[in-house]
Amino acid sequence: MRRLTGILGLTVAAVAALFLFALKQDVRQMEDELRAAHRDILNQQEAIQVFETEWSYLNQPARIADLAKRHLGLEPISAARIVRLDDLPLRAASIKPASKQISPSDTPNDTRLIPTSSDTKAGSAQ
Amino acid sequence: MNRRVVPPSRPNCYPVIDTLPPRKFAGHGARVQLDGSAARALETGRTRLLAAGLVFALAFTVIGGRLIDLTLLSQNSEPKIAGGPTAPQRETGRADIVDRNGVLLATTLPTASLWANPHKVLDPYDAAVQLNTALPELSHAEILAKLTSEKGFVWLKRGLTPRQQYAINRLGVPGLQFRQEPRRYYPHASLTAHSVGFTDVDDNGLAGIEQSFDSKLRGAVKPLALSIDLRIQHVLSQALTDTMAEFKAIGAAGIVMDVRTGEIVAMTSLPDFDPNRPGDAPADARFNRASLGVYEMGSVFKIFTTAMALDGGIVTLDDRYDTSKPIRIGRFTISDFKPKNGPLSVPEILMYSSNIGTARIAMDVGALMQREFLERLGLMLPSTVELSEVGHPMMPSPWREINMLTISYGHGMAVSPIRLVSAVSAIVNGGILRPATLLRQPANTEIPGTRVISEQTSHQMRQLMRLVVTHGTGKKANADGYMVGGKTGTADKLIGGKYARDARVASFVGAFPMTEPRYAIFVMVDEPKGNASTYNYATGGWVAAPAVRRVVEQIGPLLGVAPIRTNPEDEESELLYVRASAKAEKVAAN
Numbered sequence: 001m002r003r004l005t006g007i008l009g010l011t012v013a014a015v016a017a018l019f020l021f022a023l024k025q026d027v028r029q030m031e032d033e034l035r036a037a038h039r040d041i042l043n044q045q046e047a048i049q050v051f052e053t054e055w056s057y058l059n060q061p062a063r064i065a066d067l068a069k070r071h072l073g074l075e076p077i078s079a080a081r082i083v084r085l086d087d088l089p090l091r092a093a094s095i096k097p098a099s100k101q102i103s104p105s106d107t108p109n110d111t112r113l114i115p116t117s118s119d120t121k122a123g124s125a126q
Numbered sequence: 127m128n129r130r131v132v133p134p135s136r137p138n139c140y141p142v143i144d145t146l147p148p149r150k151f152a153g154h155g156a157r158v159q160l161d162g163s164a165a166r167a168l169e170t171g172r173t174r175l176l177a178a179g180l181v182f183a184l185a186f187t188v189i190g191g192r193l194i195d196l197t198l199l200s201q202n203s204e205p206k207i208a209g210g211p212t213a214p215q216r217e218t219g220r221a222d223i224v225d226r227n228g229v230l231l232a233t234t235l236p237t238a239s240l241w242a243n244p245h246k247v248l249d250p251y252d253a254a255v256q257l258n259t260a261l262p263e264l265s266h267a268e269i270l271a272k273l274t275s276e277k278g279f280v281w282l283k284r285g286l287t288p289r290q291q292y293a294i295n296r297l298g299v300p301g302l303q304f305r306q307e308p309r310r311y312y313p314h315a316s317l318t319a320h321s322v323g324f325t326d327v328d329d330n331g332l333a334g335i336e337q338s339f340d341s342k343l344r345g346a347v348k349p350l351a352l353s354i355d356l357r358i359q360h361v362l363s364q365a366l367t368d369t370m371a372e373f374k375a376i377g378a379a380g381i382v383m384d385v386r387t388g389e390i391v392a393m394t395s396l397p398d399f400d401p402n403r404p405g406d407a408p409a410d411a412r413f414n415r416a417s418l419g420v421y422e423m424g425s426v427f428k429i430f431t432t433a434m435a436l437d438g439g440i441v442t443l444d445d446r447y448d449t450s451k452p453i454r455i456g457r458f459t460i461s462d463f464k465p466k467n468g469p470l471s472v473p474e475i476l477m478y479s480s481n482i483g484t485a486r487i488a489m490d491v492g493a494l495m496q497r498e499f500l501e502r503l504g505l506m507l508p509s510t511v512e513l514s515e516v517g518h519p520m521m522p523s524p525w526r527e528i529n530m531l532t533i534s535y536g537h538g539m540a541v542s543p544i545r546l547v548s549a550v551s552a553i554v555n556g557g558i559l560r561p562a563t564l565l566r567q568p569a570n571t572e573i574p575g576t577r578v579i580s581e582q583t584s585h586q587m588r589q590l591m592r593l594v595v596t597h598g599t600g601k602k603a604n605a606d607g608y609m610v611g612g613k614t615g616t617a618d619k620l621i622g623g624k625y626a627r628d629a630r631v632a633s634f635v636g637a638f639p640m641t642e643p644r645y646a647i648f649v650m651v652d653e654p655k656g657n658a659s660t661y662n663y664a665t666g667g668w669v670a671a672p673a674v675r676r677v678v679e680q681i682g683p684l685l686g687v688a689p690i691r692t693n694p695e696d697e698e699s700e701l702l703y704v705r706a707s708a709k710a711e712k713v714a715a716n
Contacts, residue, residue, distance in 0.1 A: 016193045023196065046236060049218075056230035057313035061360030076680045079607025079689035087691065 218308050220329055221346035223322055223336075225356045226391075226566045228349075231322050232336065232401075234329070235311050238291045238304040239284040242273060247301035250274045257282070257302075260293040273301075284327055285309045310336075314356065316398040317363060320414040321354055321390070321513070321564055324401035332404070333412065335564060338512050351566040353389035358382055361680045362392040366649065369673040370396055373654035373664060379415035379543050380673075381648045382681065385551040385637060387573045388560035390511070390544070391645065391685070393417070418515040420540040421650065424617030425479045425599075425666065426550075426635045427536030432476050432590060433553050434499040435487045437583040446471050449482040455528050460485050460535075463616075463665075476590050477598030479614065481535045488534030493525050496533065502578050503549040504559060505541050511562040517542040536617060547648045550635050554591065554611070554643040557584040592640040603634055603671035605678035607689030612636020612647075612674070614666030619653070629653050634670035638678055644687055649673045 068074040218234035225231055247253050250273035258266045261283055272280045284307060286294070291304065310325045312318075323334020331340035339350060366378040382392040395415040399407030413419065435441040446469040452461040462480050475483030488496060500506060508516040520540040522529040532538035544562050552559035552575070560575035567573060579587075591611030594600045599614045615633040618625040633650040637643040649670045656662035660669070682689065 012190065012194075016190070020193065020196075049233060050235060052230055053233050053235060053311055053313050056233075059229065060314055060317070061357055062317075062364070065360070065364075077683050078679065079605070079682060082607075082683065082689050084688070 221343045222349035224349045224351050225354045229356045230313055231318050232312050234308045236306050237285045237309040239307045240282040242280050242282055242302050243278055244273050244275050247273050253299045256297045256299055312401045315400045317359055319398045319401045320395045321393050324404045338514050352564055353566045355391045357684050358392040358681050362677055363394045365673045365676045366394055366396050369651055373669050375651045375654040377415055377652035379650045381416055381543055381547045383547045383551055383646045385555040385643050385646050387567045388562050389567055390562055390564050414515045417513050417542055417544045418517045420517040420520055420542050421631050422537050422540050422617045423546055424536040424615035426613045426615035426633055428476055428484045429613050431484050431488055431534040433579055433587050435491050436586055437579040440490050441472050443472050447483045447486040449480045453482055453485055458528055473590055473593055477593050479599050484535045485531040488530055493530040496530055497525055505545055505549055509542055509544045509562055511544055512564045543648055543650055547646050551646040552578050553587050554637045556581050588640050599667040600671050603674040605675045608678050608682045609639035609641055609690050610636050610678055611640035614671055616665040632664055632666040632669040634666050634674045639690055647674055
């Protein structure tokens with residue numbers, strides 16, 4: 001009985017030692033991988049930083065303004081082109097739904113987008 | 127322990143005989159009967175041994191169990207996510223600087239630097255010839271001198287571009303080595319040169335924010351956000367560059383400031399320089415005219431004279447002053463650039479920029495109050511902006527009567543543009559002076575400030591400044607829809623102790639929109655020369671005001687300032703109360 005216990009104990013110890021060794025090897029390998037990954041992350045971060053710097057450089061306002069002018073024909077917006085929604089006049093029709101028919105005066109060559117107050121008066125008179 | 131009191135542990139034990147000699151064990155396995163105290167001592171020992179053994183056995187079992195668990199059954203009991211090591215942070219030793227929208231203004235990149243060990247260079251002459259082909263900016267003699275020195279380490283060139291590094295590698299010259307070094311890089315080059323500043327080759331901040339925040343930038347990882355908006359900066363810089371070219375000026379400066387927070391949204395000083403190569407720039411280009419330069423601002427100071435008189439209750443908008451005759455004091459004569467006949471009202475004095483009228487207002491105000499007011503506006507001290515390049519104002523000492531008169535229209539006292547803009551911001555924003563700052567302030571926070579004039583005076587000043595732009599000397603600053611208000615200024619420069627007639631500083635300071643000012647703007651042009659398009663005038667109204675209009679028209683939409691479409695007649699009539707001053711009570715009611 002005592003001998004059996006001893007042998008069993010030794011076997012368990014040996015097996016445990018073996019697995020411990022294997023585990024340690026695993027850990028070491030994973031640590032190597034982690035170190036490599038960290039190195040990689042740093043390299044990537046450095047590359048990202050270089051790209052971000054280049055992006056900022058390519059976005060110099062003077063360069064963008066020049067590109068926009070040459071290729072897009074864009075120009076700074078003037079205050080006259082900015083209109084609030086509230087400032088848009090209502091259509092005459094929405095004031096008086098009954099007169100929502102196309103009046104003879106609305107000829108196709110009338111290119112005004114927004115009816116003026118005189119239009120409104122003309123529309124409601126009909 | 128008293129043995130005699132302790133009862134026997136076993137029922138069959140014999141009476142205690144203390145003198146009984148201890149017996150020896152007869153042999154292995156033999157059961158020995160012990161009597162009396164010896165038996166009890168043994169018993170105690172055995173019990174203790176058992177307890178200790180149990181503890182050890184338990185410990186070993188736990189360790190063994192854990193060992194088996196870790197080695198054989200480890201899969202499930204291990205945590206899925208490691209808590210210990212986290213991803214590394216890239217450390218450059220110096221934090222980035224970004225604008226208020228996060229656009230990169232300054233960063234640190236790894237670059238290769240070339241050094242040599244002269245002892246290991248086999249043929250210095252040949253090596254120098256070869257290196258000269260890769261680095262043409264270094265002369266052959268220079269390289270040769272370094273390669274033949276007695277030292278074991280010489281820098282050949284620091285901060286190589288990748289292309290240069292490749293070229294040198296291709297040469298295959300022995301004895302040359304690269305060292306990776308971080309190097310500061312400014313992608314926007316000269317655009318923000320004066321506010322961001324620059325560092326030396328060892329990353330020590332030498333100017334601008336780089337210098338004033340040197341220690342903070344060193345430790346930090348998070349980028350430092352400035353209050354500068356790069357787009358606004360570009361618009362301002364472009365307008366000033368164009369103006370400088372148009373009027374053949376020697377320099378220009380401009381500032382756009384948020385009047386509610388004191389944040390400097392754009393700050394330009396021309397000529398500027400490339401902070402990537404600060405050594406190549408002349409001292410004049412590195413000089414920050416916007417914060418370090420102090421100038422006699424001329425007529426823009428009339429804003430302060432008018433404000434102090436109104437705020438102190440010395441004058442009302444109705445009051446009139448005779449401006450028909452020049453003022454003579456000692457050997458000085460104060461006259462007007464464009465004399466107007468008859469008495470002018472206070473609004474008209476500002477509108478037509480009358481020196482005589484303003485001087486007369488100052489006489490009523492008095493030197494003491496004038497000085498106290500300018501001090502309250504912060505014009506007597508260098509700016510507290512986060513730059514080491516701040517100019518100390520120059521003012522007369524003692525403050526004589528003649529000084530009082532000339533200072534009322536901006537001569538005899540020199541201040542930095544940044545101080546001027548802060549003071550004007552306070553005049554128009556409801557009367558609160560806030561320190562100028564180059565750092566982005568958290569949104570929607572109330573920046574503490576000190577009250578310098580009343581809300582009422584600020585309102586009147588806004589109307590007066592608007593009047594200057596609609597009807598007075600600043601008409602060319604009127605950007606459609608943005609309700610610009612301000613004041614022009616033209617100051618003759620002091621050259622060798624005398625005012626030069628042909629060298630002057632033309633400026634405009636204002637704010638927009640005048641109904642509820644959001645931004646203050648200042649433009650100054652140094653020594654402009656008039657040309658045919660301006661009928662040879664080189665005054666603030668002809669030179670600086672158009673630049674302001676161009677800037678405001680472009681930055682208005684960028685800053686999210688809604689254009690105001692007013693009925694011109696409505697505005698006209700409102701301003702006319704101010705102008706004619708016949709209905710002062712209506713102004714007060716507004």
